[in-house]
Amino acid sequence: MKLLKKNIEKLNLFMENYPKIGIYFPQFLIILLLGIVISYFSMNASTNMAARGIETGFGFLANKASFDIQFSLIDFDSNDSYARAYLVGLLNTLLVSGIGIFFATVIGFFVGVTRLSSNILASKVAEIYIEIFRNIPLLLQIFFWYFAILRLLPSSDNSLILFNFVFANIKGIYVPRFVWENLNHFVYGFLFSILAIYFFVSFLKKKQEKTGVQVPTFTTSLIIFFTINLIVIYFGNVGLSLSYPILETNRGLYNYMGGVSVIPELIALAFSLSLYTSTFIAECVRAGILGIDQGQKEAAASIGLSKGQILKLIVIPQALRIIIPPVTNQYLNLTKNSSLAAAIAYPDIVLVFAGTALMQTGKAIEIVSITMLTYLTLSVSISLLMNWYNKKNSIAER
């Protein structure tokens, strides 16, 4: 014991005499350890791979995938390559995340504002909603909507029919499809009207700042929007009709043809992701609105702003500054959570690539790394964007 103490004292003295050692030694140790661990694992990996006769490398991406994907946004069949299967999976992930983000935002803002309502009943209902959907695991919610609701729908020949144009059955939900004539004219006109409104509104704003003359921007924008679009629709021969889903039989099997079909996996996933994430967004929104000092509203009222103006000019811009960073984080969580799709066989990147493709090729290291890297790229790019946004919008402190 005494010897140990003496040695420690000696060591301390030594370290004091050479302070650089305290800086370099731990770092050197970490690098050494990392090197040992990595080389140990890669040595094992290479012997294991050699024993099983698996080649490493990314060449397999160009090989024929020879499996089918039941739902894809781009054309895919079993002759396409693994790389294209990856793309299909990625697009499906982005699709369900996009839908989820949209609905989660809408529901979340609505619930968050309701939570602060002066109507006690409404605020309690919002609170109960938040507590229920937030405290039940997401995977359980996905299973519930999928197995306990959508899988119990009737078969195709006696689907549930809503309002005569929505057909729901065990294979999915079918809605009419828009059939456009001269769609490109309409798109150009639409983009042009948006541009026109943007320039006109910024012109009006500059004018107001210079002269103080106010022009009702919302009404003028509406007028511009409708005039341009109606002119384009009338003169550009833009037509819109609906193609209804029709029940057809093929060798005794009933199926709906025409129209747009949405597979039940997508519905269950989008539904549960939106409901689950909306509870977190609602809490962010609530915190954002509560985070604004009461004095701000009073000050605005005292200089004669109306209630709508206070909301638009004082409350929302400041609340958004608080709300946007955590909400972006929730969007990121939603995107990552969409990987639970694999559990109900929605063909997202995890199911298609880390599931089917991995099983076929056995290239565990490559495929799992690509999948993780994809999510990592998404996350890191969104966080970088967020940091940039925060820097731009943070209050300049003196």
Place this chain on the structure above:
Amino acid sequence: MNFINWSKKNLFANWKDSLLTITILYLFYVSIPPLLNWVFLDATFFGDSKKDCTGGGACWVFINVWIKRFTYGMYPNDQIWRINLAFVIFFISIGSYFFVSSKIKKYIFIFLTLVFPFLAIFLFHGGSLGLEEVETRVWGGLFLTLFISVFSIIFCFPIGVLLAMGRRSNLPVIKYFSIGFIELWRGVPLITVLFMAAVMFPVFLPSGTNLDKLIRVIIAITLFESAYIAEVVRGGLQAIPRGQYDAANSIGMGYWKSHLLIILPQALKIVIPGVANTFIALFKDTPLILVVGLMELLGMVNMAKTNPAWLGLATEGYVFAAFVYFIFCFSMSRYSLSLENKLKTTN
């Protein structure tokens, strides 16, 4: 009179409020009675097969018959007392923690953190001292949910604290290693980490070694959650004023001494609610392990509902599982909220 005034102020303040109140009450009127009928009045609670369910409501017989599997998984029936014993010891020591003097508290704490984990693993797994060995692949149900969440949090807490300190270190290698490690796990979904544990770990281990699937899953969850814990702890470290570091240095304390005695005790106190929230998130993430074939509560429900004798009872199973998870998560989140309020006032 009082009630009328109250409702006038809170429910019918203006026409919009009144409309909202009436709409909500109408929705209650439409949805609650059928729900109550399904859950209680028309439901069947007792029996031994699906045929006993004749009420037209929920068939709780399903839960009643399967409850043992939902709680313990496929653990052998005659060995279940071992799980119960471990949990009884656990709850007694936690319960007594709040009632005994601080001198004994210390021993209970040491017992819970250092002795109990090994005791519990020994009880669950057995294999020596006359206890029959129970392989981990038959573990399951709520027992497995609790086992995985508690053990993962025990392992990931110290790693998380070290990573948080590393991220704030002045030494570039350590700093960037910590940042890379944290951001890597925070940037990917847990399911891919579990896939990694299932298919990639075996490749990296010397051929012939067969690491138990449960251990691989716990390693994966620990890696993943330690990154989240690290970020929570970092928040606590950042909240400690610069003066505390300077004061510790000025009385001659080195890095480790100042952190162990001055900084961490204060920082960890601040982050207790954050750690509790991470634990809740971890608890809610445990069902995911079914992608690698481990059956905790949700996995068992999923399996039971495909049993030919019990088809068509998915709703009952999921409602039951949701109820159990809700009870756990809700009570934990309320507890963390009360802790947060308590800490706010004492600081």
